[in-house]
Amino acid sequence: MQRYYVLNKNKLINFLSFIQSRSKLAAPVKKGEKSYAFEYITDLEKIALHYLPTILPVKKYFLPQRETLIEFNKKTRKTTHVIEFEELTLFGVHTCDLVGMQCLNAVMVEDPKDINYLERKNKLTVIAFECNSYCDEHATCGIMRTFIPSSGYDILFTEFDTYFLIHIGTTKGSEIVNESRLFDVAQKEHFDELNKLRKRKEEIFKPEINASYDELKKLMERACCTGAWEGIFDKCLSCGTCTNVCPTCYCFDINDDIDLNLLNGCRMRTWDSCQNEGFAKVAGGENFREERKNRQVHRYMRKFKYPVDKYNMYFCTGCGRCSRACVAKISLKETMNLLSERIKL
Amino acid sequence: MKPKVAFFDFACCEGCQLQVANFGEELLDILEVVDVVNFREVMSENGEDYDIAIIEGSITNQHAVERIKKIREKAKIVIAYGACACTGGINAMKNNFEMPEIMHYVYKDDAKYFDTIPTKAVDQVVKVDYYVHGCPVYPKEFVDVLKCVLQGVEYKVPEKSVCTECKLNENECMFDKGLTCMGPITKAGCNSWCINNGNICFGCRGFVENPAKNAAIEVLKDHGLNPELIIKKINMYNTVLDEKLKKKGEE
Numbered sequence: 001m002q003r004y005y006v007l008n009k010n011k012l013i014n015f016l017s018f019i020q021s022r023s024k025l026a027a028p029v030k031k032g033e034k035s036y037a038f039e040y041i042t043d044l045e046k047i048a049l050h051y052l053p054t055i056l057p058v059k060k061y062f063l064p065q066r067e068t069l070i071e072f073n074k075k076t077r078k079t080t081h082v083i084e085f086e087e088l089t090l091f092g093v094h095t096c097d098l099v100g101m102q103c104l105n106a107v108m109v110e111d112p113k114d115i116n117y118l119e120r121k122n123k124l125t126v127i128a129f130e131c132n133s134y135c136d137e138h139a140t141c142g143i144m145r146t147f148i149p150s151s152g153y154d155i156l157f158t159e160f161d162t163y164f165l166i167h168i169g170t171t172k173g174s175e176i177v178n179e180s181r182l183f184d185v186a187q188k189e190h191f192d193e194l195n196k197l198r199k200r201k202e203e204i205f206k207p208e209i210n211a212s213y214d215e216l217k218k219l220m221e222r223a224c225c226t227g228a229w230e231g232i233f234d235k236c237l238s239c240g241t242c243t244n245v246c247p248t249c250y251c252f253d254i255n256d257d258i259d260l261n262l263l264n265g266c267r268m269r270t271w272d273s274c275q276n277e278g279f280a281k282v283a284g285g286e287n288f289r290e291e292r293k294n295r296q297v298h299r300y301m302r303k304f305k306y307p308v309d310k311y312n313m314y315f316c317t318g319c320g321r322c323s324r325a326c327v328a329k330i331s332l333k334e335t336m337n338l339l340s341e342r343i344k345l
Numbered sequence: 346m347k348p349k350v351a352f353f354d355f356a357c358c359e360g361c362q363l364q365v366a367n368f369g370e371e372l373l374d375i376l377e378v379v380d381v382v383n384f385r386e387v388m389s390e391n392g393e394d395y396d397i398a399i400i401e402g403s404i405t406n407q408h409a410v411e412r413i414k415k416i417r418e419k420a421k422i423v424i425a426y427g428a429c430a431c432t433g434g435i436n437a438m439k440n441n442f443e444m445p446e447i448m449h450y451v452y453k454d455d456a457k458y459f460d461t462i463p464t465k466a467v468d469q470v471v472k473v474d475y476y477v478h479g480c481p482v483y484p485k486e487f488v489d490v491l492k493c494v495l496q497g498v499e500y501k502v503p504e505k506s507v508c509t510e511c512k513l514n515e516n517e518c519m520f521d522k523g524l525t526c527m528g529p530i531t532k533a534g535c536n537s538w539c540i541n542n543g544n545i546c547f548g549c550r551g552f553v554e555n556p557a558k559n560a561a562i563e564v565l566k567d568h569g570l571n572p573e574l575i576i577k578k579i580n581m582y583n584t585v586l587d588e589k590l591k592k593k594g595e596e
């Protein structure tokens with residue numbers, strides 16, 4: 001299989017139209033000065049090729065904010081498993097968000113498998129877009145090494161002055177590229193450019209945290225139940241934003257809804273957050289994480305310690321969304337740096 | 346037999362009852378499952394029988410105290426409907442002043458003719474079974490509450506902030522627009538109604554259960570709001586909740 005192609009920039013519109021003829025298309029659009037969101041695209045002009053990480057990560061397309069799992073009838077006692085899915089192509093997914101998808105995959109394929117998630121993932125085509133420089137100061141994709149494309153895409157776009165260099169990740173990606181007839185096979189000069197770019201990127205993206213990649217877990221273990229967190233979360237409002245926007249958070253709540261006639265109903269799943277007051281409450285009103293500060297420490301452990309033990313992966317992609325969106329201006333980068341100052345490794 | 350529902354007004358603007366008229370088609374579905382026997386002040390509370398009393402408004406004088414007690418005796422279920430009934434609402438702002446001072450401010454020399462007490466939420470006088478928060482109420486939540494009433498199960502007001510719903514709706518955050526917003530410390534349940542429509546959250550549903558009040562004041566200060574205004578913003582819908590929190594803290 002030919003792996004590398006070139007697409008002239010003026011053919012991008014044709015390519016995206018071709019995608020639209022095959023499936024629905026979702027891509028980033030501008031929502032405000034600093035806000036972008038992945039949305040279904042009808043008007044190709046709306047797509048923002050260069051964008052700050054979107055308000056919500058692409059997880060919303062395979063683990064939707066709200067979804068119906070089961071429909072039931074109280075009289076007949078019949079239940080039906082519901083999966084709503086569609087053929088969808090995501091265009092412009094940043095490399096950090098690819099890693100977010102890989103984290104969720106690791107969780108969802110485990111038994112009991114999340115069938116709804118997996119079905120939706122199956123129908124998804126992912127076209128990634130590599131960043132050539134930092135999106136903003138909140139990103140920590142340098143230390144997390146997520147500024148470099150790894151895997152998890154069908155097609156990868158890398159941008160140069162007049163063209164995109166294309167890397168094919170899967171057979172599906174290869175089919176799309178061939179069928180569109182818009183691409184040329186990449187030549188030596190293109191590979192030279194790619195090597196130069198990747199070297200330049202190693203100079204631009206540097207560890208943003210004063211610890212090595214491998215030390216991050218140790219940092220958490222040492223900090224966990226100590227005073228090292230002192231003062232860091234004093235302004236946390238437990239609003240839940242940092243988890244809702246995180247590409248690797250997947251906690252949800254399940255509720256039943258029923259029609260007014262109390263006959264037909266459905267079981268719904270909605271995103272939940274460990275920052276919410278009710279999250280760790282159990283029968284009798286006991287709350288395992290009553291203190292806001294402890295909920296934040298838990299969040300950090302859920303990114304840099306527990307998933308490493310379980311899946312051998314950090315569940316932080318360095319996307320910076322949690323810091324960018326926090327109204328209390330609590331920054332992951334600053335927090336990690338403060339911990340590394342306070343803790344002897 | 347359909348349960349009989351009666352609406353009762355206390356101190357309020359009746360805007361929440363007006364919401365019922367905005368239900369559109371859903372109203373017809375509602376009328377199929379309940380019998381409305383008393384709407385606005387058309388009938389007296391001693392008139393017809395009712396199973397479910399929907400209370401709009403806060404308790405602001407002795408007469409209202411007696412009246413709500415009578416309603417409670419008669420009703421099987423009491424629903425506090427709207428911010429005034431659930432949390433005292435805007436009416437409770439007066440509790441931040443000395444009673445004679447605020448009475449004189451409103452009624453001038455005629456103040457002596459009015460019997461008024463510090464504003465109370467309905468549950469400060471009688472037991473409340475269900476709450477429909479908001480100023481005005483969010484129609485979908487009212488229907489959700491009604492379904493719980495009909496099934497005889499508890500309705501749980503979401504124990505999370507308006508931000509959680511706002512994020513699920515992927516709105517641009519008001520703080521990113523250079524504005525401030527009460528969403529982070531206000532209870533969810535309205536599906537971030539105002540932000541979806543381009544407005545900030547005023548906090549009309551009241552504080553989340555365990556609000557980070559001091560932190561919120563600091564955060565709003567960091568975003569350039571002056572401290573006096575912050576307190577006013579918070580008091581607008583939270584005076585009674587604040588009184589309750591203080592009491593809980595003292596216990």
Ligand code: SF4
Nearest residue numbers: 236237239240242326
């Ligand atoms: S976004 Fe900020 S204020 Fe909100 S829960 Fe997270 S850390 Fe706390």
Ligand code: SF4
Nearest residue numbers: 246316317319320322
């Ligand atoms: S913890 Fe923050 S920076 Fe890390 S993946 Fe989640 S949102 Fe992104």
Ligand code: SF4
Nearest residue numbers: 096131135139141319
């Ligand atoms: S965090 Fe890094 S990889 Fe992600 S969008 Fe920003 S620059 Fe790109």
Ligand code: SF4
Nearest residue numbers: 508511518519526528
């Ligand atoms: S706009 Fe308001 S409710 Fe929405 S996320 Fe921002 S602070 Fe929260």
Ligand code: SF4
Nearest residue numbers: 535539546547548549
């Ligand atoms: S967004 Fe805020 S002000 Fe608007 S209805 Fe909801 S709680 Fe009330």
